[in-house]
Amino acid sequence: MAEDTSIIQMVARGTKLSLALYGFGAAVPSATADTSRLAKAVNLLSFVLRQVGASLKEYGTIPSYEAFDTVKEILLQCHIIFTEIENLVPAEFSKENDSTPMAISRRQSWNWNHASRAQIEYLLGHVDGLKLTINVMTQTLYTVKVVAWSR
Secondary structure, three states: OHHHHHHHHHHHHHHHHHHHHHHHHHHOHHHHHHHHHHHHHHHHHHHHHHHHHHHHHHHOOOOOHHHHHHHHHHHHHHHHHHHHHHHHOOHHHHHOOOOOHHHHHHHHHOOOOHHHHHHHHHHHHHHHHHHHHHHHHHHHHHHHHHHHHHO
8 A cells, every 4th residue: 555655654653753752852961851842743743654554554544535635634744843843953053963062052141032932832733633634534444443343
């Protein structure tokens, strides 16, 4: 299934992004609490994406075209939100392993401002909405399976 591959790729991207957020939070003290919350939310989103992927694989087929469209829309929304998060967190901080005093000072002096915090709140809400949508879809797929077995 093509959506299996897309789900796996999105799960991998979310997991990688979560690790980068934890690294950014460790490097920028003023952002630690915010980025840790966001990293946890992204990690949980990746987990529920993996669950829906496993459900789809277990059932062998998507019950309807509407379900297929919903999976595609969820993956598109994940792509959008992950891109927004990647744009918020400077890549040089999350990938930087330089432990020289100058690099440490530069990371610690980076300003995590109120606009960044407001953006984090927006992103957290979007991620939570996606998680809820995926959970509903997983429960619906399970219900379809139980109904099909009972016949």
